[in-house]
Amino acid sequence: MPEEIAYTVRHVPRGRRLRVRVDYANGVEVLLPAGAPRRAAAAAVAELAPWIERQLEERSRLRGLLSRPGTVPYLDERLTLVAQRGRSRAHRSGDALLVPDGETATAAIERWYRRAARTEIAPRLDRASAASGVSYARLTIRNQHTRWASCATGGTMSFNWRLLLAPERVLDYVVWHEVCHLEVPDHSARFWALLESRCPEWREPASWLRRNGAALVV
Numbered sequence: 685m686p687e688e689i690a691y692t693v694r695h696v697p698r699g700r701r702l703r704v705r706v707d708y709a710n711g712v713e714v715l716l717p718a719g720a721p722r723r724a725a726a727a728a729v730a731e732l733a734p735w736i737e738r739q740l741e742e743r744s745r746l747r748g749l750l751s752r753p754g755t756v757p758y759l760d761e762r763l764t765l766v767a768q769r770g771r772s773r774a775h776r777s778g779d780a781l782l783v784p785d786g787e788t789a790t791a792a793i794e795r796w797y798r799r800a801a802r803t804e805i806a807p808r809l810d811r812a813s814a815a816s817g818v819s820y821a822r823l824t825i826r827n828q829h830t831r832w833a834s835c836a837t838g839g840t841m842s843f844n845w846r847l848l849l850a851p852e853r854v855l856d857y858v859v860w861h862e863v864c865h866l867e868v869p870d871h872s873a874r875f876w877a878l879l880e881s882r883c884p885e886w887r888e889p890a891s892w893l894r895r896n897g898a899a900l901v902v
Contacts, residue, residue, distance in 0.1 A: 697718045700717055701716035708881075738823055744755060759804070763781040764779060764781070765781055767785035772784055773792055780801065785802060790902070802823065808856065812863040821836075822841070823842075833847070835862045837869070846901070
């Protein structure tokens, strides 16, 4: 008899339909719209069991691929975590990331990635904008849960710091994607043609991010 799939239920008052998703960190989650009975969640999980199991297997594969104990990814590199007593801020030293020894380590690592993201993204954004003959208003580094980057109407460019956990080509693709949005704000055929002309190799990193983005956590 197949093992029963564990899942959580989250009610979404403004949701229009029931959705099932497999989150890298939180496992299987059923999003229930207003008025949907809880038993609908169990029925949906049972119906989608083969798909859910494939997704869980993929997440397990990604965990083994991207997670190595005692290290963190940084673009095309891996940094060894070195805990130091008395340290309050994370600091890179060669191939090592020096971090606090204790419960504050995770928060310190995220703050370090946020600082590093600005350092990595700003020059890429400047070069791509200059090459395109466009300008942006400002750069912000965020921790969006559902987006990797965005280009606001006023020209504010926002990027997720977790892009630094991906290969460098993925970060380069996302930068070009958003710079193209400075000229074409939608995802029309004109946008994709523009992206193709500016970043011809965009398909592979875009596919990588779709397949592996859920695993980009520390």
